[in-house]
Amino acid sequence: MRVGELGEFVLIERLAAILAGRPAYPAEGRIRLGIGDDAAVLEVGRDRDWVATTDTLIEGVHFRREWTSPEDLGWKALAVNVSDLGAMGAAPTAALVCIALPTGTESEWIECFYRGMADCAAVYGCPIAGGDTVRSPSAIAISVTAVGAIGRGAAVTRSGAGNGDLICVTGTLGDSAAGLALLAGGHSPEDRPEYVPLFRAHLRPAPPVGAARALARGGVSAMMDLSDGLASDLARLSEASGAGGRVFQDRLPISLLARGAAEELNLPPEEWAVRGGEDYEYLFTVAPDRFAPLPALLAQHGVTATIVGEICDANLVLVDSGGEPTVLPPPAFSHFD
Numbered sequence: 001m002r003v004g005e006l007g008e009f010v011l012i013e014r015l016a017a018i019l020a021g022r023p024a025y026p027a028e029g030r031i032r033l034g035i036g037d038d039a040a041v042l043e044v045g046r047d048r049d050w051v052a053t054t055d056t057l058i059e060g061v062h063f064r065r066e067w068t069s070p071e072d073l074g075w076k077a078l079a080v081n082v083s084d085l086g087a088m089g090a091a092p093t094a095a096l097v098c099i100a101l102p103t104g105t106e107s108e109w110i111e112c113f114y115r116g117m118a119d120c121a122a123v124y125g126c127p128i129a130g131g132d133t134v135r136s137p138s139a140i141a142i143s144v145t146a147v148g149a150i151g152r153g154a155a156v157t158r159s160g161a162g163n164g165d166l167i168c169v170t171g172t173l174g175d176s177a178a179g180l181a182l183l184a185g186g187h188s189p190e191d192r193p194e195y196v197p198l199f200r201a202h203l204r205p206a207p208p209v210g211a212a213r214a215l216a217r218g219g220v221s222a223m224m225d226l227s228d229g230l231a232s233d234l235a236r237l238s239e240a241s242g243a244g245g246r247v248f249q250d251r252l253p254i255s256l257l258a259r260g261a262a263e264e265l266n267l268p269p270e271e272w273a274v275r276g277g278e279d280y281e282y283l284f285t286v287a288p289d290r291f292a293p294l295p296a297l298l299a300q301h302g303v304t305a306t307i308v309g310e311i312c313d314a315n316l317v318l319v320d321s322g323g324e325p326t327v328l329p330p331p332a333f334s335h336f337d
């Protein structure tokens with residue numbers, strides 16, 4: 001069967017089964033957490049674990065050169081990886097970068113990409129420690145692998161949400177999707193400067209990694225970054241936790257700017273908040289009696305948190321403003337659909 005018919009998630013399951021069928025013992029024991037979370041967790045020492053993650057950007061699939069500057073793209077390529085490290089509660093250590101370039105690529109383009117990546121590396125304290133450079137027959141492909149560190153056994157997974165836990169998100173949802181919709185509608189930061197925060201949310205996301213680490217220390221029960229959209233990501237968290245939940249549409253934190261853009265484009269902003277991807281905020285669950293100190297903890301990082309729902313043992317549903325529940329659909333974006 002072709003991978004396009006299989007879909008991304010089924011393909012990953014099949015690949016995971018192949019690896020599980022031929023375990024690399026005794027090294028396997030060092031994998032505290034393998035395939036299925038934001039990042040892998042590896043035992044490397046007595047009191048620290050390593051966290052490792054990788055993400056790839058392909059021209060025409062993840063970015064278009066007309067819409068994004070190489071500086072912003074370089075920033076984003078690293079930012080999405082440190083975002084996954086933060087999702088486990090880890091601090092970034094360093095990253096490796098593989099670039100596959102058509103021979104006709106202007107060196108200026110990839111040098112600007114590296115300037116943006118270096119800016120991100122400096123902000124997050126995640127230096128680039130090496131990589132690989134190869135030729136690509138057509139599109140540009142860039143793959144970043146980042147590693148981070150966390151106290152032994154302290155990584156926060158997707159699977160720890162328990163019945164009655166509050167479902168929370170950091171920041172606002174849908175700004176990135178709003179920025180993308182504006183770009184797709186032919187707008188640019190130059191002609192619509194009032195929407196710069198929305199364009200930036202899409203082109204130069206700044207995951208609140210320090211805040212995520214504070215949440216991990218603050219005792220949240222499960223956490224992941226919001227990369228595919230709340231509906232899809234929450235479905236994965238609730239599946240990993242073996243639980244269901246209720247999310248209330250009225251409680252979704254949507255910025256005034258995103259609401260303004262939605263009105264102008266005549267689109268529902270809730271759709272961006274629920275299904276729009278690439279927010280690079282954090283989705284977390286926490287026992288109700290452990291929530292109280294979190295807002296002040298996050299405020300130290302300039303980050304807000306909103307309770308959007310609760311974990312329960314029924315189906316995962318989105319409750320609209322009229323109180324009507326709809327079952328949250330399966331993941332909205334699969335790479336091979």
Ligand code: ADP
Pocket residue numbers: 012015016034035036037038039040055084227
């Ligand atoms: P995220 O959206 O957080 O980046 P993904 O959806 O890309 O996560 O990946 C889900 C899980 O599957 C992760 O644990 C990832 O490491 C694993 N995974 C994805 N592709 C592969 C692959 N080709 N081989 C092994 N594991 C993979």
Ligand code: MG
Pocket residue numbers: 037038084087224225226227
């Ligand atoms: Mg992730």
